[in-house]
Amino acid sequence: MSGTETSARGKVLIFGAGGAGCSVIRRLKNSGLAEGFDTAVVDTDSSALEGHPADRCVAASSDWILKNGVGCGGDIIRGERALARERGTLTNLLRGYDLIVVTAGLGGGTATGGLRTIASVIRGLGIPSVFLVTLPFAFESFSRRRNAEACIDELLPLADILLTLPDDLLFSRLPPDCPAAEAFDMATAELAGTAAGIASVLRSRGLAGADFAVFMSALRGHRCACGIGTGTAGSGEGIDRAPLALERMLDSPFLGGLDYLKNSDSAIIVLSGGKDLSLAEMKRTMEQAASLLPPQAETLLGTAIEQGIAGQVRLTAIAIHYQDPEQSTGRRRTASHRTVRPKTEKQEPRETTPGAAGPFVQGELGLTSFSRGVFERLPLVRYHELDLDVPTFQRRDLNIDKGS
């Protein structure tokens, strides 16, 4: 493996899954951002892996028997099956790392179906993991969005940190006449920069509040949408590099703009610098960054020293919008407030009336049939208004591969 840095913080792997994940790793390698990290990719489309610059490539077959490499065609069951088949290979590939950053675009087949397997392997190996995934644009099909949401539900209990970036955030920074191809290309570039930035921060020696545990405390087990921005400035770019980095961070397409940051329920801001980072610069920058955040939000500010960015400062911001009802109120969470609430039956679509406030929510007919299996003729026992004899995966509307 090339590019391995065995620093005090250990080995870090940036792992791309599926088409978008492969593109992100390709961008990382080509732009030089992957310096100091190992990279690997897995995909079911063998053409996407041809000549791929990643250190390791895993070609997963979406077919049990034919072992072809034509991709999943958006079928998540095929994606799940393909990666499940490569579980042994993945285990060998991922073993030995101290941190794994997995990046992927949700909505397709390979990543949406297979990320759970990757998460399960990483968890089995006991390696800290960060999953950086994008949600499809709103204009993409409903089924892609639904599959992406289901994948997030499955990843939540397995991933240590799950960062979910809606592709729609790009609209906040891109002009309406921006070509679509350019928008997708920019999404890839931004995701690559973000993945490298997050990996750097977590690998670095945090001076104050910038370690893995801080990220986990804000993100572990919570369903949320994130905006992530990074801004870097060097000493040669002017008198005061920190405000410049802040400005660039706010311009990051995946941050969603200043409004997205200001309306967040929680935010993590990390200032990274080399050994030349001074106390005064640190204080001033963090004060400026903190002033951009809403007062009721839980704010985690940290500083980290990174070996690879001498003469530069980098600001990384994660604006977290919780989607759990009890977390999205903006109140500060403490240990005593943390709860793991059992999920209820599938949420009913919100009732909307003409003129009522709030966005219109498209209803969905309840066509899903529930089966109680061997409990079919036995008395109904309800618990918290739930019929727990109906399988959990059915109540949560999860796809199960029955094999073939």
Add this chain to the structure above:
Amino acid sequence: MARYGKTIYTLIEFGTDKICVMYGTRSESGRPEVLSFAQRPSAGSVYKGAIQDYNAVMKILSRTLKDADQGLRLSGERGPVFFLLNGPGIVSRQGEGSVMIGGAEKKVTPEHVTEAIARAKSLPSSADQVNFGIYDSYFVLNGTIRIKDPIGKLADRLDAFVHILSVERKRIDQVNAMLRELGFEQGGDAMSAAIASVFSVLTVEERDMGALLVDMGAGVTTYAVVAGDGAQFSGVIPVGVNNIANDLHVGLDLPFEYCLSFLRESRLRKLRESGVGFLEYSDRALSRQRRIPLDSFEKIIGERLRETFGFIRSAVEPALPDIGTGCVLTGGGSMIDSACEILGGIMEMRVRRGEPSGHTGAMTEFQYAPCCYSALFGMLEYALISESEESGGSVIGQSLAGFIDGVFSKWKKTAGGLGL
């Protein structure tokens, strides 16, 4: 049949999977000793710990008792009968009673403690409910200082907290009627399965420093938080190993019995260790071979366990600061490979698998899966503790107190509360 010089206790469990009878006593060394054991499948007559078919249960119990009698080979003084109550419908509450400490010295006396406990126990319940277990929780002096043993301490006020378990009267009447028909004239004493397992599985340190016990059986999962010198929380969730097997049965189109054995034999772990990513299943009904990804099994099992343990986490949330040592998982569910890891992740604390230990006698039957009988063993230990208390500190009682460390010796069960 040889004559045995000690009291023989009859312990009965009406499980969703099996009906068990154990005869137990105290060994010469003062430890719980199993004299005989028998079990028969419930065959659908018990559902989620509650009796569904009285006549069928009666027949099965009668045969199981005969089997146990045959294995006994001893006769002796028959002590009380204890049976496990389980399933939904068991309500647990915390009772609170206060007394003002009078006199010039303001010293708490045993009378104050008795009165405070009596007031705590007098929590009203509906006419069709009956309290079948009342256990000391803890005492508080002057509304601020939590204490194990308040006697002799100085205070203006003493608050006693007790953990009260109640159930529909007819459920206890039903079992007692059955026992009388089978020749047990006095009926039996009911005990909560959650509390019973505490006696057999938790160490003295865990009971004292605080622990969460989760007992996942075939039909239901029970839990109890013990800390200091008593019970804080207990409850029942109507989900057990059968639910997980049913989820696999529904989700993967596999026979229910096959899924049960898949779980019990830890086949997921074995297949993972062998390096394969799928299960080869020969579907005889459709005359075809299927390759089922192991991830599908993992996903279904994980979803169910996370949901169930999430319910427990929500229920015991207020008691989390009291759980100083961690969680102990027992019952058939503890044999599921990922169960301990998932419970630890949900509760955010250390987890160990709990098995009854320190018993002697006819233990052959329990070698394969002792964790499935934690409640039954706990009931035996509880019976022996009750005997020690009644004997008023006999030699045997002292040796038992040494074994159990007396932590739970203050736990009182109010037979009078049963109204039998």
